[in-house]
Amino acid sequence: MSVTPPGPIGDPLFGNGRQYADDPFGFMRACADSYGDVIRFDLGPRETYLLANPADVERVLVADAERYRKPQFGDGAMDRLLGQGLLMSEGDTWRRQRDLANPAFHNSRIAALSGTMVEHTRDHIADWTPGETVDVQLELARLTVRIIVSAMFGADISDEEVKTVQEELEPLGARFEPDPRRFLIPNWVPTRENREFDAAVDTLESVIDGIVERRLGTERDPAADPAGPEGVAVPGPAGDSDGDLPMDLLSVLLRARDRGEQTDENLRDELVTMLLAGHDTTALTLTYTFYLLSNHPDARERVETEAEAATGGGRAADDAAAGGGRAADDAAAGGTPPTAADAREMTYTDRVLNEAMRLYPPVYTLFREPKLDVKLGGYRIPEGSALMLPQWVIHRSPRWYDDPETFDPGRWSPERRSERPRFAYFPFGGGPRHCIGKSFSLLEAKLILAEVCSTYELDYEGPDLSLRGSLTMHPDHPVPMRIRER
Numbered sequence: 001m002s003v004t005p006p007g008p009i010g011d012p013l014f015g016n017g018r019q020y021a022d023d024p025f026g027f028m029r030a031c032a033d034s035y036g037d038v039i040r041f042d043l044g045p046r047e048t049y050l051l052a053n054p055a056d057v058e059r060v061l062v063a064d065a066e067r068y069r070k071p072q073f074g075d076g077a078m079d080r081l082l083g084q085g086l087l088m089s090e091g092d093t094w095r096r097q098r099d100l101a102n103p104a105f106h107n108s109r110i111a112a113l114s115g116t117m118v119e120h121t122r123d124h125i126a127d128w129t130p131g132e133t134v135d136v137q138l139e140l141a142r143l144t145v146r147i148i149v150s151a152m153f154g155a156d157i158s159d160e161e162v163k164t165v166q167e168e169l170e171p172l173g174a175r176f177e178p179d180p181r182r183f184l185i186p187n188w189v190p191t192r193e194n195r196e197f198d199a200a201v202d203t204l205e206s207v208i209d210g211i212v213e214r215r216l217g218t219e220r221d222p223a224a225d226p227a228g229p230e231g232v233a234v235p236g237p238a239g240d241s242d243g244d245l246p247m248d249l250l251s252v253l254l255r256a257r258d259r260g261e262q263t264d265e266n267l268r269d270e271l272v273t274m275l276l277a278g279h280d281t282t283a284l285t286l287t288y289t290f291y292l293l294s295n296h297p298d299a300r301e302r303v304e305t306e307a308e309a310a311t312g313g314g315r316a317a318d319d320a321a322a323g324g325g326r327a328a329d330d331a332a333a334g335g336t337p338p339t340a341a342d343a344r345e346m347t348y349t350d351r352v353l354n355e356a357m358r359l360y361p362p363v364y365t366l367f368r369e370p371k372l373d374v375k376l377g378g379y380r381i382p383e384g385s386a387l388m389l390p391q392w393v394i395h396r397s398p399r400w401y402d403d404p405e406t407f408d409p410g411r412w413s414p415e416r417r418s419e420r421p422r423f424a425y426f427p428f429g430g431g432p433r434h435c436i437g438k439s440f441s442l443l444e445a446k447l448i449l450a451e452v453c454s455t456y457e458l459d460y461e462g463p464d465l466s467l468r469g470s471l472t473m474h475p476d477h478p479v480p481m482r483i484r485e486r
């Protein structure tokens with residue numbers, strides 16, 4: 001057996017960085033198609049190994065998780081943006097932050113947030129006019145920012161602040177697009193891109209500081225928890241055991257700061273992390289879902305049927321309105337607000353969301369770095385190299401999915417699912433570092449679908465979808481959709 005895994009030849013300075021930067025998605029798949037389960041190449045100076053087999057992904061994320069850390073990519077940008085927040089911290093710091101954050105993501109608390117999620121969705125789509133065309137990605141990003149700030153920070157965010165966050169995402173995203181020259185230009189060099197990035201981080205932090213300021217003094221007030229009494233009943237972290245305290249993330253972190261367990265910097269890092277990780281991914285999942293539904297009317301109709309059942313809206317609401325009484329009042333307000341229990345009944349919608357995240361995983365590859373030499377797929381992988389665990393490649397592999405390019409929600413039936421290895425699908429990662437916001441985002445996505453699809457159909461009017469890789473996988477153009485009343 002060869003000691004070095006096969007892989008494409010790169011050029012002396014950039015390795016395969018240029019090919020990766022030109023088309024990360026095509027490059028990763030071509031590698032897996034040509035070279036097998038473990039592929040070696042260089043991204044700039046970084047020795048990189050791509051793992052295309054779910055069994056190896058499972059070993060890295062779950063079985064041998066303690067042998068790996070998240071890599072630092074040399075230029076300091078990730079550190080500048082997310083610092084020691086939950087996504088990037090390691091070791092004891094990560095454990096402490098995760099234990100602190102967990103109660104805010106407790107299942108009963110998430111379920112109690114459905115009212116907040118629906119209320120924001122209704123407010124947002126009340127501004128839509130049938131016949132108009134909107135950029136759905138932008139619309140959903142604005143809505144999900146409002147929801148995360150309200151649900152996790154217990155605060156409202158003004159239209160102006162939402163706009164600011166959106167505008168700053170552009171230079172932030174640009175900074176994380178693959179660029180083969182980046183390792184030659186560290187973060188402190190005042191290039192235009194670096195200056196814009198720095199200014200964007202400053203602006204984002206000032207929005208966060210404003211939110212914290214508005215919440216100061218309410219971190220012990222149960223009325224401040226948007227999840228209501230059910231949310232505050234969740235057991236808190238150690239030191240938070242004195243009963244009815246609000247369990248939204250910001251209250252939990254502020255109390256930890258009062259106890260001397262958090263610095264102002266920890267607090268800010270955590271809030272920037274949650275604001276970014278907690279809205280963009282869900283907005284993208286929904287954008288791709290609406291795009292796919294627009295191209296698959298049969299699936300759309302089935303989602304609409306579930307949406308109507310969940311909300312009592314759409315045609316069901318018309319019938320109720322005709323009948324008069326309380327049902328008619330609910331119908332006028334957009335139907336009975338759907339709850340987490342209603343969302344659980346939306347089983348076909350679950351399959352549609354799974355299929356959307358299979359084809360278009362918002363997080364399209366994970367990165368890890370071995371802390372010591374390891375063996376994977378029969379090869380020795382050296383300490384300090386970069387490992388890529390690409391959802392993009394594995395989710396579209398014909399080894400695990402028949403006809404992998406086809407949208408087929410039916411492949412998520414329990415029988416068909418059980419035929420595949422566990423890590424043939426991992427949009428939320430896995431093991432100890434799995435996504436803390438998974439239940440939150442799935443509930444949010446279903447409630448937004450329930451609200452929109454019980455009333456409207458969105459028809460895609462843009463070009464063939466083309467994709468751009470940054471921290472997450474974005475459409476490379478606006479996503480115009482015409483709003484039509486059903």
Ligand code: HEM
Binds near residue numbers: 278281285432434441
């Ligand atoms: C569809 C929506 C989402 C997707 C696809 C997604 C995906 C992921 C993935 C793949 C990871 C693992 C990263 C790694 O192992 O390197 C992750 C981690 C994380 N996600 Fe999500 N996420 C979503 C929604 C959310 C939401 C709504 C929040 C917050 C409310 C959130 C917060 C986080 C945080 C803090 C981590 C780091 C967890 C840790 O390392 O302990 N995510 N997410």
